Amino acid sequence: MTATDTRTRTRDGVIGTSPPRPDGIAKTQGTFAFSSDLGRDGVLWGATLRSPHPYARIVRIDVSPAWKLAGVEAVITADDVPGVMTYGLIEQDQPVFAGEFVRYVGEPIAAVAADHPETCRRALAAIVVVYEVLEPVLDVDAVIAGSVAAIHPNGNILRHQRIVCGDVAASGEVVVEGTYEIGMQDQAFLGLEAALAIPDSGGGGVELHIATQWLHEDRKQIAACLGLPEHEVRIVLGGVGGAFGAREDISLQVHTCLLALRLGRPVRMHYTRAESFVGHVHRHPATIWMRHHARSDGEIVKIEARFVLDGGAYASTSSAVLLNAITHTQGPYRCPNAVVEGWAIRTNHLPCGAMRGFGVVQACFAHESQMDKLAEACGLDPIEIRLRNAMQTGDRLITGQVVANVAPVERCIRETVGLPFPDEPVGGLDREVMRLPGGAGRTADAHNIVRGIGYGVAIKNLMYSEGFDDYSTARCRLADGVVNLKFATSEVGQGFVTIAAQIARTILGIDDVVIDRIDTEVGSSGSTSASRQTWMSGGAVAAACTAVRDRLFEHVGVEHGIVEGQLAIEGTDVIDTLGTLRLPVAAAAVGIAFDETAEYRHPPTEELDENGQGNCHTAFAFVAHRAVVDVDPDLGLVKVVQVATAQDVGVALNPLSVLGQIEGGIAQGLGLALMEEIIQIDGTIRNASFTDYLLPTMLDMPPVLASLIEEPDPHAPLGAKGVGEPPCISVTPAIVAAIRDALRQVGRSTELNRVPVRPQDIALGPSPQLSA
Amino acid sequence: MHYTLHVNGADREVGDAWVGENLLYVLRERLGLLAAKGACEQGECGSCSVQVGARLVCSCLVMAASAVGQPIVTVEGLSPDGAPTDLQQAFVDAGAVQCGFCTPGLIIAAHDLLDRNPDPSEIEIREELSGNVCRCTGYGRIIEAVQRVSIARRIDRDAS
Numbered sequence: 010m011t012a013t014d015t016r017t018r019t020r021d022g023v024i025g026t027s028p029p030r031p032d033g034i035a036k037t038q039g040t041f042a043f044s045s046d047l048g049r050d051g052v053l054w055g056a057t058l059r060s061p062h063p064y065a066r067i068v069r070i071d072v073s074p075a076w077k078l079a080g081v082e083a084v085i086t087a088d089d090v091p092g093v094m095t096y097g098l099i100e101q102d103q104p105v106f107a108g109e110f111v112r113y114v115g116e117p118i119a120a121v122a123a124d125h126p127e128t129c130r131r132a133l134a135a136i137v138v139v140y141e142v143l144e145p146v147l148d149v150d151a152v153i154a155g156s157v158a159a160i161h162p163n164g165n166i167l168r169h170q171r172i173v174c175g176d177v178a179a180s181g182e183v184v185v186e187g188t189y190e191i192g193m194q195d196q197a198f199l200g201l202e203a204a205l206a207i208p209d210s211g212g213g214g215v216e217l218h219i220a221t222q223w224l225h226e227d228r229k230q231i232a233a234c235l236g237l238p239e240h241e242v243r244i245v246l247g248g249v250g251g252a253f254g255a256r257e258d259i260s261l262q263v264h265t266c267l268l269a270l271r272l273g274r275p276v277r278m279h280y281t282r283a284e285s286f287v288g289h290v291h292r293h294p295a296t297i298w299m300r301h302h303a304r305s306d307g308e309i310v311k312i313e314a315r316f317v318l319d320g321g322a323y324a325s326t327s328s329a330v331l332l333n334a335i336t337h338t339q340g341p342y343r344c345p346n347a348v349v350e351g352w353a354i355r356t357n358h359l360p361c362g363a364m365r366g367f368g369v370v371q372a373c374f375a376h377e378s379q380m381d382k383l384a385e386a387c388g389l390d391p392i393e394i395r396l397r398n399a400m401q402t403g404d405r406l407i408t409g410q411v412v413a414n415v416a417p418v419e420r421c422i423r424e425t426v427g428l429p430f431p432d433e434p435v436g437g438l439d440r441e442v443m444r445l446p447g448g449a450g451r452t453a454d455a456h457n458i459v460r461g462i463g464y465g466v467a468i469k470n471l472m473y474s475e476g477f478d479d480y481s482t483a484r485c486r487l488a489d490g491v492v493n494l495k496f497a498t499s500e501v502g503q504g505f506v507t508i509a510a511q512i513a514r515t516i517l518g519i520d521d522v523v524i525d526r527i528d529t530e531v532g533s534s535g536s537t538s539a540s541r542q543t544w545m546s547g548g549a550v551a552a553a554c555t556a557v558r559d560r561l562f563e564h565v566g567v568e569h570g571i572v573e574g575q576l577a578i579e580g581t582d583v584i585d586t587l588g589t590l591r592l593p594v595a596a597a598a599v600g601i602a603f604d605e606t607a608e609y610r611h612p613p614t615e616e617l618d619e620n621g622q623g624n625c626h627t628a629f630a631f632v633a634h635r636a637v638v639d640v641d642p643d644l645g646l647v648k649v650v651q652v653a654t655a656q657d658v659g660v661a662l663n664p665l666s667v668l669g670q671i672e673g674g675i676a677q678g679l680g681l682a683l684m685e686e687i688i689q690i691d692g693t694i695r696n697a698s699f700t701d702y703l704l705p706t707m708l709d710m711p712p713v714l715a716s717l718i719e720e721p722d723p724h725a726p727l728g729a730k731g732v733g734e735p736p737c738i739s740v741t742p743a744i745v746a747a748i749r750d751a752l753r754q755v756g757r758s759t760e761l762n763r764v765p766v767r768p769q770d771i772a773l774g775p776s777p778q779l780s781a
Numbered sequence: 782m783h784y785t786l787h788v789n790g791a792d793r794e795v796g797d798a799w800v801g802e803n804l805l806y807v808l809r810e811r812l813g814l815l816a817a818k819g820a821c822e823q824g825e826c827g828s829c830s831v832q833v834g835a836r837l838v839c840s841c842l843v844m845a846a847s848a849v850g851q852p853i854v855t856v857e858g859l860s861p862d863g864a865p866t867d868l869q870q871a872f873v874d875a876g877a878v879q880c881g882f883c884t885p886g887l888i889i890a891a892h893d894l895l896d897r898n899p900d901p902s903e904i905e906i907r908e909e910l911s912g913n914v915c916r917c918t919g920y921g922r923i924i925e926a927v928q929r930v931s932i933a934r935r936i937d938r939d940a941s
Contacts, residue, residue, distance in 0.1 A: 036881025039816020502880025
């Protein structure tokens with residue numbers, strides 16, 4: 010082969026390459042329009058009045074003082090909701106505005122529209138609300154015990170589900186157990202909630218520009234609350250500044266539309282950071298007890314577990330998060346017998362729902378901590394215990410479901426273990442104080458630093474579960490040699506717009522691909538969550554492009570007298586696989602226009618039965634992490650020095666985007682391990698700011714070594730698995746295991762049973778009065 | 782109140798403003814310069830970074846009226862002809878952009894860094910840019926982008 014033969018060389022911009030994001034330059038130049046950048050002449054500002062109490066009866070609301078302020082144009086409460094009074098993704102139990110009761114600190118009570126944000130603030134302050142303060146329900150165990158009255162007509166149990174598998178009396182020579190706590194994490198996307206609602210001129214409808222993860226679900230819920238038919242509500246994706254699960258639920262959508270429709274004028278609403286902390290759902294805080302029974306050689310015989318998730322005041326996706334948590338009890342390991350009980354509880358805490366990892370983050374911290382205990386009890390190292398139990402394709406989960414996907418668990422572990430360790434000496438290089446645990450602020454003594462190593466491995470389900478009709482829609486138009494793709498897939502930063510174009514280029518052999526506006530003028534794409542869009546919307550785009558390609562083959566076949574079945578795309582040419590025709594696609598497509606819409610559906614799933622048995626999940630992906638940390642055991646300070654990972658990705662459609670998901674997910678998992686937790690005291694959030702809720706900075710994040718395991722999954726439309734969630738799941742237990750390893754070296758067997766790990770947990774050990 | 786700000790080389794009149802408005806609000810809402818983003822409102826995240834009097838500041842912490850008489854540079858002022866700067870191009874090429882909300886703040890902070898320190902070490906990059914929070918990328922590709930530009934500029938300097 011000569012160097013000039015370019016036909017076999019990978020063309021830039023197709024699947025497997027890493028072309029630049031189409032929105033990249035605009036984002037660097039600040040010209041990309043985020044939802045908070047949208048405005049119109051005459052646009053009013055909206056703002057929300059929120060409850061200061063976790064639980065109270067509203068005795069009286071007097072909005073008249075707000076009306077006396079110049080510049081105030083509208084004040085609305087629950088009395089002004091024309092449609093249904095509540096919304097919710099699974100159970101419609103959350104009021105648009107609180108009616109008789111407020112059930113969490115931050116619950117919306119009223120909204121105003123005015124000429125300036127400062128006018129809005131003053132108007133909200135002027136509204137008088139008289140409360141009868143009630144005793145909040147904050148103790149999940151009291152709810153399970155049945156000793157508190159219901160705080161909602163739907164009751165305080167959001168879900169109770171058991172899994173019973175195999176021989177419940179089975180046991181082994183080795184038994185280890187522990188109780189693990191996971192704190193409430195915030196998604197903390199940077200682009201605060203923001204929306205612009207534009208009422209139709211002369212009509213009763215509204216167009217909402219909104220940063221959301223799921224346009225059609227938003228529309229369904231908004232239209233119901235507005236009392237409008239769905240076609241009167243049009244949703245346009247405003248630029249999304251990150252999501253991570255926090256934009257799956259309704260926040261300001263209905264309020265903004267209500268104000269705009271009331272006034273017949275455009276209204277925009279932007280949350281503040283403090284408001285954002287109470288304005289969206291969070292990762293569920295959880296308490297998980299697990300007991301592992303194993304043979305003396307480390308083979309798992311049975312797992313018993315009990316999960317209690319605090320769902321907060323409203324249901325959101327708690328029932329699905331609980332399902333995910335309990336069905337991932339075993340982790341990526343074989344387990345023939347299990348008894349698992351799970352509870353999701355309604356309390357007067359902040360509502361919880363989706364966050365990257367969706368229940369599996371919590372389960373993984375528990376099962377990986379257990380695997381390390383099991384290793385120690387069996388006299389094995391943490392790698393060996395995991396290899397001995399590693400799941401394979403065809404293994405049966407504790408739900409009875411067979412893992413049909415590629416399951417390279419052993420390879421994930423071995424490749425992670427094989428990645429090099431950091432060169433950096435323990436405690437960092439001389440004079441580089443910023444590399445020490447605690448950095449410049451709380452400088453550790455370099456002579457006291459101990460280095461630890463820890464491992465974590467995870468299984469994560471992909472797509473939606475439990476019988477949900479999960480599908481995605483895409484439309485492909487080919488005209489004048491240009492491909493136009495239309496879909497309602499929320500681009501939240503993950504880069505679907507990049508890979509959608511790559512898919513089209515690959516299938517159609519045309520480089521010029523335009524992504525149309527993302528809105529509800531096409532069928533639903535489902536949610537940008539559950540690591541599902543590469544698989545689902547990627548599948549839909551591929552199907553639509555393939556349909557257009559087939560029309561093109563039909564056209565070329567007629568023109569050239571060739572049976573269309575023997576035509577193929579090779580690079581940017583149409584070729585006759587059995588003859589000599591080779592025609593540039595661009596030439597073949599002159600003067601034609603094809604327009605095809607396709608839906609992609611994954612195979613149906615089932616609900617679990619009362620014993621937790623059923624094929625409830627769609628597909629699975631796997632990942633392993635190794636963390637290297639430097640610890641000052643006396644000050645309780647930690648610096649993560651390196652994270653190594655090998656991830657089962659199926660096919661890396663865009664390797665650079667995959668790496669971005671891996672590094673970004675690891676940062677969020679590191680945050681949960683070491684610093685991120687919403688603190689609520691007596692039902693009131695105490696750290697609703699970036700000063701007090703700590704996020705990993707560039708100094709906190711270590712270098713990441715990543716190995717992509719590419720074993721194409723035959724069930725995935727493009728062979729590619731979702732890659733968004735796995736990176737943030739097992740890195741958290743890996744970091745905590747590394748800290749434990751460091752402490753063991755100085756003779757301490759501190760359990761570190763909760764995340765985030767706090768300095769006092771390391772320095773002082775477990776202390777009941779210190780736990781939150 | 783009325784005052785004049787000197788933004789990206791031009792005088793910009795701010796009329797009928799409330800005295801309590803910070804520079805971020807005035808840039809965005811009164812002057813239509815949307816590149817600086819508001820994400821924390823208390824100087825923790827760096828998304829609203831601009832230069833005032835050649836110093837990198839969080840515009841959410843600066844009273845707009847106090848910036849009168851000082852040159853202000855926003856991301857819009859870095860590429861007035863529309864062509865991306867070397868750092869802007871490197872951010873895209875290196876995969877340093879995901880949702881992009883932190884990106885303008887990081888771009889102006891990274892330009893500021895390389896202007897002051899053309900050859901920063903990795904730890905210097907981490908320290909200097911640790912005031913800019915990114916929630917998507919985990920920072921690895923951002924560091925890579927800054928390093929690429931630092932090296933490319935050094936090669937250019939050595940060649941000239």
